[in-house]
Amino acid sequence: MSAPVYKSFEQSLAEFDNIAAAVAPISVEELQSRIAKLQGLMRETDVKAVYLDTSTSLTYFTGMTLGASERLHGAIIPSTGAPIYISPAFEEPKTVTLVRIEGEIATWEEHEDPALLVANLICGLPAEGQVLAFDPATPFMFSSPITAHIGARLKIIGASDLIAACRQIKSATEIAIIQTAMTASLRVHKAVWEGLYEGVSTTEVTDFIAAAHQKLGMRHVFAAAQFGEATAYPHGVPYAQTLNKGDMVLIDLGAHIHRYCSDITRTYVFGEATERQRELWNMEKKAHRAAFEAAQLGSPCEDVDAAARKVLTDAGYGPDYQVPGLPHRTGHGLGMDLHENPFIVRGNKTRLQPGMVFSDEPMLCVYGECGVRLEDIIYMSEEGPVFFTEPAHSIDRPFG
Structure with a gap:
């Protein structure tokens, strides 16, 4: 009625x-514990790195929020060690202000191939693992060239199960x-x-x-x-x-x-x-x-x-x-x-x-x-x- x-x-x-x-955001300590849980799951499943695009999973694990764009911008989470943030070079000053979990910022210029940068960074990681897992929100326009550049060096899978195991609890x-x-x-x-x-x-x-x-x-x-x-x-x-x-x-x-x-x-x-x-x-x-x-x-x-x-x-x-x-x-x-x-x-x-x-x-x-x-x-x-x-x-x- x-x-x-x-x-x-x-x-x-x-x-x-x-x-x-009045509502406090998620603390740095909780963000760090999320990354640690993800990395533990990665090591159990032989995953060397997870690539996070400009998605809510990027925010969930790092506290960084980015808008989707035709330019590749995201983060690499290795199975051990700190995140590596990927940013267009001209966006680096803004990216620095968004970082809550310390990590390297790798940049690319407008004429360069960011997919090649990501592929080489991942393959060159000292972290153990034979697999790259993609954030399911990664656009095909980014995942496809990264996969092509990696070639046979790593197995490629989706990170849905890894991410869900963290986020759904x-x-x-x-x-x-x-x-x-x-x-x-x-x-x-x-x-x-x-x-x-x-x-x-x-x-x-x-x-x-x-x-x-x-x-x-x-x-x-x-x-x-x-x-x-x-x-x-x-x-x-x-x-x-x-x-x-x-x-x-x-x-x-x-x-x-x-x-x-x-x-x-x-x-x-x-x-x-x-x-x-x-x-x-x-x-x-x-x-x-x-x-x-x-x-x-x-x-x-x-x-x-x-x-x-x-x-x-x-x-x-x-x-x-x-x-x-x-x-x-x-x-x-x-x-x-x-x-x-x-x-x-x-x-x-x-x-x-x-x-x-x-x-x-x-x-x-x-x-x-x-x-x-x-x-x-x-x-x-x-x-x-x-x-x-x-x-x-x-x-x-x-x-x-």
Whole structure:
């Protein structure tokens, strides 16, 4: 139902303060421990070096954040020793200011081949190993010439497994940053609910979400607002909608603090819900709860997906990915990327461990009618699953 008390978007914005400024970034000591863990895994698997491009993995391990470019810019992590940063020569002064973990900066001039520089640096490392592992975010335009220059000197593989083994287990500091981001984004969600009125457009809603995240000191990542039939489609429709009484409303949003993301979805009705809307919402709530209860330490990720899907198939939806039903996986990992390991999907036998963070969002889609998605993020504590934010109680009480 609609919020019991209307509060305009402008009123809510005026009440928001910068909460992100008080959040300390990841310390140098923690960055060093991440590199040490990666290097230990590298030595176990005969990897001489990992090449990190301008990705969140570069930030995760070194604290350096760079924008993607047609110019090669990144870092080499050897199996022993300090990182080597790669930079266009004219960017070296800026790169120096971004270094948090000490290491050599190797530069290349505009007429030179940076791929040859990287290949020779890696092959010349005193570190042990016979393998080069590429950050999966490395563009082909960089990995291909580096591979060609290395030739038969090293075996080439992807670094996905090495990186995931580090990144998918969050530290207490990471959990705390994500908690701050999630708490703030839930406030934005509630402000959307309180500020809806008949005739508001989805564009006005998403503009408010972006402004609210910025007022809170966060880096806005995305906002999705869907009304009525458009709620049936997981990623919405390519046109704006206008809110009418009785519409199902789906709001999905996210922002980050120090690159750590929030991601929350709420679905409710503007006005009084029909019996059909309540039936669909309650079924989604059951699937959402089943996923949470299946998320036990030591259980495979795929069991969480299976538990949510069983609730829906037992009720006559699906089966599998068919609609009406759940057309996608139940969840995704969350951290410095909005979607990262571990993925909550059939076939993923990765066992849940303390420190893993992932979404619980088994959406119920009825194409041509409406859809319901309740998305909350779970972290695995030493005792089991914990929600960062309080889940919706009912279609009438989406925020407690």
